[in-house]
Amino acid sequence: MSRTVQRSGLMVSVLGAVAGGLAIAGITWWGLWHFLGAKAETPNQLDLSRISLAVAAGIGGAVALVVAYRKQRDAERGRFAEVFGAAARQLGDPDVAVRIAGVYAMAGVADEFSARWRRQQCVDVLCGYLRLPYAPEEGASHLVSKSQRIEDNGTAVERVYTYRQNDRQVRDTIVRVIAEHLRPSAETRWCECDFDFTDAVFENADFRYTVFAGRNTRFTNAMFLSGRIVTFEKARFLGKRVTFRGAIFRSAAVFDHAEFAHTEVGRADRGATGVTFSEATFGGGGSFEGAEFRGARTAFDRTTFVGERTSFANAAFAAESTSFERGVFDGERVTFTGAEFTGARVTFADARFCTDSSSFDCARLGAPIRWRNGRTQEVSFARTEYHxxxxxxxTVFAGRKVVFAGGDFFGDISFRRAAFDARDISFDRPKAWVGVHFDWDDSPTAKPSHISPTPWPPVPAESASELAS
Incomplete structure (x- = not known):
């Protein structure tokens, strides 16, 4: 069937070349007849015949070129299918050495065939291998199968489990090969490809200095195991969509000086564009020191940060929307020291700061007002808990509006030397107000007039209801 299709396609191309050649010959004859004096005097039939033969030879040459091109393309297609299939068979081999060789073979195919869809097909196979079910506790064993005898309603049942022998070595090789092809130093780079690591299990994830410039980069629900390297230091994510939604980092995850700056898109795509770590869990802490977030959206909604240390020190959040809504900050220390939030909307609404120490010292929350339109419309800490x-x-609070209303302040919370430059700042109706310190504590009348409520200090909502009753 495929040969019939190829032959019919070749026939159409040849007929097209012949028809085009005949049309050119006809136009040439007509031009010679009308513009070289063929009407004024009897044309030299021999010269015209020579010209016509030259045109016919040109047609034959065009046909030959079409045939040669199609043969070359078909040969290239056949070679790709051959080497791609051979590499894929190696990846499915029971022997670990053959599978490792298959990884390099598939990478070689991707390097040799530069057509985007062919290279993407090779990358999809490597990513697909990482998405296969994997038992980390058996990743370094020599087992190919294991049987287990259990009792089921009084009947002995034997279950046999099949394993890919020493699969950890194969997976580490795939991650290393992909990372090497994403670095600027690579001879052949795969940066423009899409990468789908959904549900993949990573034991060793060293993606330092890599560049992800494909349209989609997915680490959705990926698992990064403890005890191994998890680093994206100085990595660049330049694609339209980057997602770590639901990812679990059991080791400390390092994104220091990483850049999240997707390409510009139209307004219709903005809702589905940007970078998201929503619902991710950083079980060993996370570091985003000096990281840059730009574009339409940056989301850490419902993200959980636990572990010894979580740091966003000196990070730059310049996306139009930055959200840590319902985020949970737990563990020993969280710091946003020196971080800058300059997007149109910034929210920590309903977040919980339950660490021993949380710091926004010297941070900038909101960009200054520019003429009638403020760069930052709102910075919200509404209903956030501080313990x-x-x-x-x-800290500098700027923009149009900063909201701390409904917050649960219970601990040692300091706003000393903070600059409240926003037009409207609200601390109204807190859930609790214990251990909060401002520069005007000794003289409430010194409180700036654009900070509410007045009178000061704020009265917790429950206490205000009791007084009203």
């Missing part, structure tokens, strides 16, 4: 030691010392 332990929380510091906003020397």
């Amino acid at each position: 332990g030691t929380v510091s906003f010392a020397d």
Whole structure:
């Protein structure tokens, strides 16, 4: 069937070349007849015949070129199918050495065939291998199968489990090969490809200095196991969609100086564009020091940060929308020291700061007002909980509106030396107000007039209801 299709396609191309050649010959004859004096005097039939033969030879040459091109393309297609199939068979081999060889063979196929869809097909196979079910506890064993005898309603049942022998070595090789092809130093780079690591299990994830510039980069529900390297230091994510939604990091995850700056898109695509770590869990802490977030959206909604240390120190959040809504910050220390939030909307609404120490010292929350339109429309900490030691010392609050309304302040929370430059700042109706410190504590009348409520200090909502009753 495929040969019939190929032959029919070749026939159409040849007929097209012949028809085009005949048309050119006809136009040439007509031009010679009308513009070289063929009407004024009897044309030299020999010269015209020579010209016509030259045109016919040109037609034959065009046909030959079409045939040669189609043969070359078909040969290239056949060779790709051959080497791609051979590499895929190696990846499915029971022997671990053959599978590792298959990884390099598939990478070689991707390097040799530069057509985007062919290279993407090779990348999809490597990513697909990482998405296969994997038992980490058996990843380094020499087992190919294991049987288990169990009792089921008084009947002995034997179950046999099949394993890919020493699969950890194969998976580490795939991750290393992909990362090497994503670095600027690579001889052949795969940066423009899409990568789908959905549900993949990573034991060793060293993606330092890599560049993900494909349209979609997915680490959705990926599992990064403990005890191994998890680093995206100085990585660049330049595609339209980057997602770590639901990912679980059991080791400390390092994204220091990473860049999330997807390409510009139209307004219709903005809702589905950007970078998201929503619902991810950083079980060993996370570091985004000096990271840059730009574009339409940055989302850490319902993300959980636990572990010894979580740091966004000196990070730059310049996306139009930045959200840590319902985020949970737990563990020993969380710091946003020196971070800058300059997008149109920034929210930590309903977040929980339950660490021993949380710091926004010297951070900038909101960009200054520019003429009638403010760069930052709203910075929201509405209904956020603060426990332990929380510091906003020397923080700059700018933009149109900053909301702390409904917050649960219970601990040692400092706003000393903070600059409240926003037009409207609200601390109205807190859930609790214990251990909060401002520069005007000793003289409430010194409170800026654009900060509510007045009178000061704020009265917790429950207490206000009791007083009203």
